[in-house]
Amino acid sequence: MARKHEQSLFTADLIAPAIGDALRKLHPRDLVRNPVMFTTATVALLLTVLLVAGHDSLAVGFKLQLVVWLWLTVLFGTFAEALAEGRGKAQAASLRAAKAKLTAKRLMGEGAAWEAVAAATLRQGDLVLVQTGDLIPADGEVIAGVASVNEAAITGESAPVIREAGGDRSAVTAGTRVISDEIAVRVTAHPGQGFLDRMIALVEGAERHKTPNEIALTLLLTGLTIIFLIAVATIPGFARYANGSIPVAILAALLITLIPTTIAALLSAIGIAGMDRLVRFNVLAKSGRAVEAAGDIDVLLLDKTGTITVGDRQASEFRPVSGVSPDELAEAALVASLADETPEGRSIVVLAREAFGQTARALPEGAQVIPFTAQTRISGVRVGARVIQKGAVQAILKANPQASETAAATELARVTEEIGRAGGTPLAVAVDGRLLGAIFLKDIVKAGIRERFGELRAMGIRTVMITGDNPLTAAAIAAEAGVDDFLAEATPEDKLALIRKEQQGGRLVAMCGDGTNDAPALAQADVGVAMNTGTQAAREAGNMVDLDSDPTKLIEVVGLGKQLLMTRGALTTFSVANDVAKYFAIIPAMFVALYPGLGVLDVMRLASPESAILSAIVFNALIIPCLVPLALRGVACKPMAAGPLLARNLTIYGLGGLLAPFAGIKLIDLAVSGLGLA
Amino acid sequence: MTTQGWLFIATFLGLVLAITKPMGIWLHALYQGRRTPLHRVLGGVERGFYALCGIDPDQDQSWRCYAVHMLVFNLALALLTYLVLRLQGVLPINRLAYPGMAADGAFNTAVSFTTNTNWQWYSGEATLSNFTQMFALTLQNFLSAATGIALAFACFRGFARRSATGIGNFWADLTRVTLYLLLPVCVVYALYLIASGVPQTLAASVQVVTLEGAHQTLALGPVASQEAIKMLGTNGGGFFNANSAHPFENPSALTDLVQMLSIFAIGAGLTWCFGKAVGNTRQGWAILAAMLTIFLAGVAIVYWQEAAGNPLLHQLGVSGGNMEGKEVRFGIVGSALFSVITTAASCGAVNAMHDSFTALGGLVAMFNIQLGEVVIGGVGAGIYGFLLFALLAVFVAGLMVGRTPEYVGKKIEAREVKLAVLAIAVLPLVILCGTALASVLPEGLAGPLNKGPHGFSEILYGFSSAVGNNGSAFAGLSSGTPFYNGLFAVAMWLGRYFVIIPMLAIAGSLAAKRYTPATSGSFPTTGPLWVGLLIGIVLIVGGLTFLPGLALGPIADHLAMVRGQLF
Helix, strand or coil: CCCCCCCCCCCHHHHHHHHHHHHHCCCHHHHCCCHHHHHHHHHHHHHHHHHHHCCCCCCHHHHHHHHHHHHHHHHHHHHHHHHHHHHHHHHHHHHHHHHHCCEEEEECCCCCCEEEEEHHHCCCCCEEEECCCCECCCCEEEEECEEEEECHHHHCCCCCEEEECCCCCCEECCCCEEEECCEEEEECCCCCCCHHHHHHHHHHCCCCCCCHHHHHHHHHHHHHHHHHHHHHHCHHHHHHHCCCCCCHHHHHHHHHHHCCHHHHHHHHHHHHHHHHHHHHCCEEECCHHHHHHHHCCCEEEEEHHHHHECCCCEEEEEEECCCCCHHHHHHHHHHHHCCCCCHHHHHHHHHHHHHHCCCCCCCCCCCEEECCCCCCCEEEEEECCEEEEEECHHHHHHHCHHHCCCHHHHHHHHHHHHHHHCCEEEEEEEECCEEEEEEEEECCECCCHHHHHHHHHHCCCEEEEECCCCHHHHHHHHHHHCCCEEECCCCHHHHHHHHHHHHHCCCCEEEEECCHHHHHHHHHCCEEEEECCCCHHHHHHCCEEECCCCCCHHHHHHHHHHHHHHHHHHHHHHHHHHHHHHHHHHHHHHHCCCCHHHHHHCCCCCCCHHHHHHHHHHHHHHHHHHHHHHHHHCCCCCCCCHHHHHHHHHHHHHHHHHHHHHHHHHHHHHHHHHCCCC | CCHHHHHHHHHHHHHHHHHHHHHHHHHHHHHHCCCCCCHHHHHHHHHHHHHHHCCCCCCCCCHHHHHHHHHHHHHHHHHHHHHHHHCHHHCCCCCCCCCCCCHHHHHHHHHHHHCCCCCCCCCHHHHCCHHHHHHHHHHHHHHHHHHHHHHHHHHHHHHHCCCCCCCCCHHHHHHHHHHHHHHHHHHHHHHHHHHHCCCECCCCEEEEECCCCCEEEEECCEHHHHHHHHHHCCCCCCCCCCHHHCCCCCCCHHHHHHHHHHHHHHHHHHHHHHHHHCCCHHHHHHHHHHHHHHHHHHHHHHHHHHHHCCHHHHHCCCCCCCCCCECCCCHHHHHHHHHHHHHHCCCCCCCECHHHCCHHHHHHHHHHHHCCCCCCCCCCHHHHHHHHHHHHHHHHHHHHHCCCCEECCEECCHHHHHHHHHHHHHHHHHHHHHHHHHHHCHHHHCCECCCHHHHHHHHHHHHHHHHCCCCCCCCCECCCCHHHHHHHHHHHHHHHHHHHHHHHHHHHHHHCCCCCCCCCCCCCCCCHHHHHHHHHHHHHHHHHHHHHHHHHHHHHHHHHHHCCCCC
16 A cells, blocks of 8 residues: 555644644534533533532542543543544645635637636636646536646646546546646536535545444444443432442443443544545545445456556467468567557567567668558558558458458467467467468466455455456456456446346445446446546546546555444444443442442452542543544454454454453552552 | 252253254244144134134235234233233132232233233232133233244344345234144143143142141142243243242152243244244354353352352351252252243243342342343243344444444344344333332332342342343242332333334334345354354343442342341
8 A cells, every 4th residue: 555645643733733623622512413422521511510519428639530530531532533633634724725726717708718717716617728837727527638737736646647638538627737738628516516625525524424334333322321321320229228329420430431432532533534544545535435335345346457457468479370480470570560659569579579589670661650540450561562460350350351261360260269268369460461370468467466356355355357358368367367257348338237236136346447438337336436537427426536546446445444444343342341340440439338348349459449430530531542543543454354353353352342441440540549649 | 069960950951952943943934934734733723813803914014013013912912911800800710709909910910911021919829710810811921922922033034034125924923823833832731741740620729638637728720721831931920929839830850841941942942943034043053052151151150159058057057058948849950040041031930939049149040131031031032132132242343344234144224223222221221210219219118028238139130020021029029019010010011012112123124124145254143253242242231231230239148148147
């Protein structure tokens, strides 16, 4: 994972504003969104009032300490959230500054006349002119011209990209700079709803809605709070039976330690940090729901080219037909490719030189290049009377009908099939209408990709390779790359049908795409990652946009989704498991006056009842900041099957959560009693 | 503790495991509405019922419809029972001319038997006519048990069905369970009991002359027929006040073993049936493993405590374990095992008095009930109660595998969590509030016979037993007062239906969901790890809330004993 804006978690410039925000978040309007923390704040307020007005047997100093720690518990929670938001805010501020400076050259009717207007006044459908050096004022689609655009402001990548009218590279984003040529752009975004606006809202957390799983978890935490509220509220009645009474402050302390404050305090920070990790990874998710869905993905649809194989095929072999020497074929292929600047063409030249010692460096005098066209699908060279052609086998046969009946054609068909079976693409070569043989163009599977798929399989995720290749070739590459399945000769409709089929089986599907014809599939997939270089339609259809336009990142996106869910689960389990130790600290302290025998339940041998209660409350408060780094960074996400993963996490966070507070409370108790605080 | 004692416990466990699958297979056939060999004999009766009542057994009901039909049926039954109890004086087969019950008592008893609780504030042989025993109580024993099993079936369908709107037909489930399971087994069971010496007669009593020449009246009645369903349907309401400690209810060591086994039979079978219903019997075995682990731990504690006895009595030269309140015929291990079974399973039948157990022995019985009787549990109620905990366990820990929580292929989302928490919260809410109320009001404080923490245990046990629909009494609580009769009746009602309604809503919501096939990335809900997690969640979420109460009751009681004070 290459993270571009690596930043430390706890720098002074993040912590200072977070403290201010933490205090602001004490407003009841904000607190009420988190029922557990709202309960804590209410109890803290109640004790604050009782501190002044109430009368009981407890020392004022002790009660004062309880009140302070209760307020700190609330504050630690708001601080965690503020800190998580803070990182996004800094980024949002710079984006907003960039946006404020934008001006536009709005085209007025036909012709080149334009007026300068503020970018904020642009409407959907307006046409603007963007010239060399200008910033693109709004999201839109190129309708005329070609330009190279530096998108570093959005992607952090300084190499310019080409944007042109028509095709799959027509979308431009506000805030990026045209560095050569000029283009006319039709604005596609309403004011305030552009990509930049969305990104600002996203990194700032302003648009943050609770995700479905967060809502469910909040319900559980609220339920537990109610259950423990009942458990604590009935204790005075029980104590009355034993002819005793329990001070309100002690009951309050028990309640706050039992309700799941730890996870409640960190819940929204975990969510914000999860989104933030994605942003840092240069992927924008349009909703938290999409990030959660990423964790649940069962099937990954991956495009072959660029994801599984390096983008370009390489010539790896010359396969002459009978009666043709390899050298003869190599020579012809070399000459035909000298003028071919595509990576494939260059790889033919390299192979011919290195493997066959061909030396020709430039085209002979008077040679005439036959350019590749989409109609003929053939390129080549004419040297005097000699015509060398290379191209798809079918195209070569079509261009040379007299050759298609020969024995060479039959043999070429066999060679073609062999190459296809081996995962390659054949390129036929003909000289003066005579078939010489085929060039074996091989797809190069990316290094390490096989292992990645193995990891995904261990995590229960099936990978499906999508390719336009024929089934034979696809099968060979699929076997080499280690994908679980493949879809050959895939059309956009096939893709969509495959996604629907998987979804009907109850599986969640992720895919990435860039073209307009990918849009329906992107919209249908549970997680659709659109490439930033793609068309506006694709970017609208997906629920995530990858700014780096790197389809391989789909795999990491799934990992980030899982990490978010795991962090949430780990801290919930930890928080719930903590309760056991807290009971053992407070129950004996609370009841020892009623039945002295209950002192034996104090397994931690705490210094005094007051110290026990204070230590439990202090532990309960301090555990929150201690876990903030974990909440913000996320728990380690190892690629393994669910069984061992659960065993690992359950040991660390379940068993750890059971045992850690025993040690923590004891240590705090030693400090509290040592300092004479209680 | 003796080797024989442990062998007895091991034998019992072995028998439970042996009957789980056969019982599960039979239950699964009924769950699916499949034809069984008994259909040849009873199929006509079933169809006759449907025709008579205008029921289409194949008509699927939504969870709301299912719930309403079940509720109306149960309300009608409660009303019928209430009327029989009130009008007992004018109804037939009342040879001892017992009068009708007072309003508060009848209300309590009607609710008690409808909710499968069988809390008995009265003494059966001295209050009820044989007509009442047969037509009010035995009938209710069958129908409340059948209701519980029907509800479990509805719950299973929620997990098993995919994108469905219905969760089965209440009337079909009820009829099939009664006709093909409860009635046939009980006929054989009752005949066995009669053969073992349990009375089955319409005579109310018999005069005997004892060896000393004294005249004694022994109460009789249709005991065997009521005894069979009382155990099999985890009802627990005895014909006699002494319940299964009475030689006419439980005459021999063998009947004792059979009774214990019959308490667990359907509950254990339902775990297998659940696994089969969701397409993986290992799911069912995992649940049973978690249940039996908690059960065994309970048995070990009770047996250990009861065998150890009271150190204060040892100092006085009385050696041996705690035999107070126990039948010598069953002894320490027989009583200890029975007490854990009956409280784990929401049965409430007793063969020894729990009040006389050691403090920690009594604690286990109480704690079993407070967990929600999900260890095997009441017929039907145990498994659906346990599944609520399973949902929470999946929800809390399931995220740790990096997927949103799912259980047997169903996503667990906000709605299910909300309803599960609601259902689970009912128990602590009613038990703790009721106990707190009784602990401060003079009417409540008049109940317990003992002072100190032991008296508190009696109140806490009473409310736990009522809300948990167990029905066993700690004894020592004089609960036949309007205060306790009324409060317990409300508690029993809340404890039954306020768990059922959210549970059915969950079933409805799950049934509508699509199925997510399991992969190696799915949360594993079989195997030791899951079993351990389930136990942890049951103990922490289900048990921790009761710790303050238990500390002030049995734990304080025990610690006082250690320090030389008894209550």
